[in-house]
Amino acid sequence: MSILKTENLKKYYDTGEVTVKALDGVDLSVEKGEFLSVVGTSGSGKSTLLHMLGGLDIPTSGRVIVGGRDISRMKKDELTIFRRRNIGFVFQNYNLLPLMNVYQNIVLPIRLDGIVPDKTYVENIISILGLGEKKYAMPNQLSGGQQQRVALARALAAKPAIILADEPTGNLDSRTGQDVLGLLKTTGERFGQTIVMITHNDEAAQMAGRIIRIEDGKIREGGRS
Amino acid sequence: MEICMSVLILLCILFCLLVQQHYKREMEAVYQGLLLKLDRAITLGAGEVSYDESMDAAVCERLRRILEISGMHKEKAQKERDMVQSLISDITHQVRTPLTNIMLYTGLLQEKEKDGETAVLIEKISQASLRLDFFMRQLVKSSCAEREMIALSPKLTKAGEIVGMACQAQELSAMKKNIVFVREVTEDMCFADKKWTIEAVANVVENAVKYSPENSRIEVKTIPYESFVLIEVKDFGIGIKEEERGLVFGRFYRSEDVKDLPGFGIGLYLVREIISGEGGYVKIKENPEGGTIVQVYLSRFPVSVG
Numbered sequence: 343m344s345i346l347k348t349e350n351l352k353k354y355y356d357t358g359e360v361t362v363k364a365l366d367g368v369d370l371s372v373e374k375g376e377f378l379s380v381v382g383t384s385g386s387g388k389s390t391l392l393h394m395l396g397g398l399d400i401p402t403s404g405r406v407i408v409g410g411r412d413i414s415r416m417k418k419d420e421l422t423i424f425r426r427r428n429i430g431f432v433f434q435n436y437n438l439l440p441l442m443n444v445y446q447n448i449v450l451p452i453r454l455d456g457i458v459p460d461k462t463y464v465e466n467i468i469s470i471l472g473l474g475e476k477k478y479a480m481p482n483q484l485s486g487g488q489q490q491r492v493a494l495a496r497a498l499a500a501k502p503a504i505i506l507a508d509e510p511t512g513n514l515d516s517r518t519g520q521d522v523l524g525l526l527k528t529t530g531e532r533f534g535q536t537i538v539m540i541t542h543n544d545e546a547a548q549m550a551g552r553i554i555r556i557e558d559g560k561i562r563e564g565g566r567s
Numbered sequence: 568m569e570i571c572m573s574v575l576i577l578l579c580i581l582f583c584l585l586v587q588q589h590y591k592r593e594m595e596a597v598y599q600g601l602l603l604k605l606d607r608a609i610t611l612g613a614g615e616v617s618y619d620e621s622m623d624a625a626v627c628e629r630l631r632r633i634l635e636i637s638g639m640h641k642e643k644a645q646k647e648r649d650m651v652q653s654l655i656s657d658i659t660h661q662v663r664t665p666l667t668n669i670m671l672y673t674g675l676l677q678e679k680e681k682d683g684e685t686a687v688l689i690e691k692i693s694q695a696s697l698r699l700d701f702f703m704r705q706l707v708k709s710s711c712a713e714r715e716m717i718a719l720s721p722k723l724t725k726a727g728e729i730v731g732m733a734c735q736a737q738e739l740s741a742m743k744k745n746i747v748f749v750r751e752v753t754e755d756m757c758f759a760d761k762k763w764t765i766e767a768v769a770n771v772v773e774n775a776v777k778y779s780p781e782n783s784r785i786e787v788k789t790i791p792y793e794s795f796v797l798i799e800v801k802d803f804g805i806g807i808k809e810e811e812r813g814l815v816f817g818r819f820y821r822s823e824d825v826k827d828l829p830g831f832g833i834g835l836y837l838v839r840e841i842i843s844g845e846g847g848y849v850k851i852k853e854n855p856e857g858g859t860i861v862q863v864y865l866s867r868f869p870v871s872v873g
Contacts, residue, residue: 458599460606470846472794472868487793501606521792524864527848532870548850551813 345536346372346395346504351404353390353559364390365401366559374503377530377537379550387559388540389508395538396429396506397421409503426455430497430505430535432526434512436489438481438496445477448495459499467495470532471525487518491525498529505530507539511546523549601626608634659706666703670696705833719760721845726789726796726865727752729759733768734787737776744781748772751788757796757865759845764865767841770834771800771861777828778859779804795847795864803858812851838863846870 353365364387372378382388393399394406397413406414409428413421430451438447448468449459468474471491481489490510497505507526511519527549530537539550547553555562600623608630673693680686734748741748775785779802786801805824807815814820816839819832835849842849846866854860 457602460603463606470868470870491794501609517792521794524792524795524848528843528846528866531843531848532846548812548852549848 343374344371345374345409346370346538347405347407348391348394349405349407351391351394351406352402353387353394353399354402363559365394367404368556368559368561370554370561372536372538374536375534376552377527377550378539379547379553380538380540380556381542381544381547381553382556383542386556388556390559391556392506392508392538392540395504396431397425423455426451427500428503430500430502432490432493432497432505432507432510434509436481436486436493436513438489438492440481443478443480444473444484444492447481447492448499451496451500455500463501464499467498467529470529471495485518486514487522490514490522494522494525494529498533498535501533503536505535505537507537509541510539511541511543516545519543519546597623604630656707659703663700663703666696666700670700708833708837719763719841719844721758721760721866721870723756724759724761724764726755726757726759726798729761729764729768730787730789730798732765733772736765736769737772740773741776741785744776744779746776746779746781747784749784749786751786753789753791753796755789755791755796755867757847757867758869759847759865760841763841764845767838768798768800768863770838771863774834775800775802775804775859775861778802778825792864792867794867796867798863798865800861800863801854801858802860803854803856806853806857806859807851809853815851816849 348368348370351365351368351370352363355362355364366387368387368391370391380388380391390399394401394414395408397406397408397416401414404414405412408424411424413424416424439450442450445464445468449464452459452464468477471494473488473491473495476484476488476492481492484492490513494510505526510526511522514522523546526537526539529535537550539546541547604627670693673689673696676689677686677693680689730750730752734750738748772785772787779785783803785803786799788799788801790797790799807822808824811822815822815832816835817832818836820836821832839849842863842865846868847864850862850864852860852862
């Protein structure tokens with residue numbers, strides 16, 4: 343069952359004189375529970391693709407179907423809520439709120455949804471990610487790897503079906519990066535989540551079950567790793 | 568009089584607003600409770616059901632019934648699968664006895680007939696039955712893996728100890744090919760089920776021995792990461808092609824390149840089942856000096872289930 347699908351997805355940016363084709367007809371299908379890596383050089387359109395998949399940007403044409411629903415046709419408010427409940431994001435620069443401690447950061451998206459966080463579940467995530475001792479620390483007291491682990495915990499806390507990761511190890515050294523990737527992979531398996539990860543690092547991409555390469559806004563090759 | 572009326576109306580409106588607020592809050596509380604219950608049901612299954620006249624209890628009862636029905640279907644499918652599996656393991660066990668007999672009698676025959684054409688034929692029978700025996704053992708192994716007989720109970724364990732035991736298990740076959748183990752372990756602890764993890768790492772080492780040339784070495788070391796402890800097995804053997812590095816973990820997958828060597832394609836599948844069951848993962852890399860690097864990452868943190 344494919345949980346994530348794009349059909350002839352296009353995104354053109356008009357800069358006046360030239361039209362930049364960031365995505366030029368992408369057909370992609372991601373199975374439930376799959377771990378997919380998208381690799382490509384910078385400017386290849388891979389980040390644009392991730393933004394489209396997460397409904398952070400509107401395509402010029404084509405469709406993005408998440409869990410059987412066409413999100414490119416949703417209203418803005420509807421999309422915001424849909425995204426918050428179904429998709430977790432992990433970014434390169436962690437995006438933690440500096441004035442909140444680790445625990446508050448993790449439960450923030452749940453609170454935004456007006457829901458009382460499921461304490462046992464959140465505690466479970468915190469212990470799996472080895473953040474038990476850092477629960478009340480502030481983000482600036484943490485190392486890069488720890489901050490990214492908090493970001494991962496935050497993405498997991500809302501129990502999303504899909505996790506979209508944009509260069510999650512871009513700011514980390516290779517050893518810490520490997521560590522975070524391992525956690526991404528094992529927690530994804532544990533909670534049955536579908537993961538799409540963007541990277542330009544081949545070694546990181548190898549962690550996934552399937553790798554696709556994107557070039558000039560088109561999928562060039564795909565295959566199992 | 569008029570003032571009295573307007574005050575009364577105002578009070579009425581105020582009262583209505585308060586009542587509305589109250590119910591709104593109550594509704595919200597009910598929905599919160601319901602959501603929490605549903606969340607619990609997703610992760611843990613239906614909880615306690617209290618029998619009273621409240622709507623809440625009625626909804627819970629229905630939820631419990633839905634879960635029961637889906638549980639029943641699951642159980643039925645599981646039972647059928649178990650039956651097929653136990654049939655397989657029955658067959659394998661029953662075949663092994665006559666097979667052992669065949670091997671025994673061929674051995675006896677071999678001792679009697681020392682030369683001539685008959686000896687060559689006996690040798691062929693002996694080789695064939697040895698291979699059959701090997702396959703049977705692999706099949707037992709695989710039915711083990713299938714029947715969820717891998718009951719893992721990860722405990723805090725020294726990674727170095729696992730390495731030591733796993734290498735020991737393969738020492739004999741390594742000696743036969745004059746392969747030396749170069750061990751380099753740290754004192755790091757990880758969460759692992761000792762028995763099964765040794766089995767898994769031993770499987771990796773077994774592969775390394777099997778696909779290495781004679782008189783070579785195999786390096787086994789542990790490397791601490793922040794959340795994981797890595798057990799790395801590096802050989803200088805035939806290596807695994809890049810496009811096959813994911814496939815080798817599949818059940819019954821065997822590379823075209825090693826079709827001549829005995830094997831069933833179950834070893835690495837088992838390894839992955841065990842390691843990921845403990846919250847770890849397995850990775851295969853190319854050894855830049857030629858050969859394969861298998862990395863087994865074991866979790867440092869306890870992974871509670873549910």
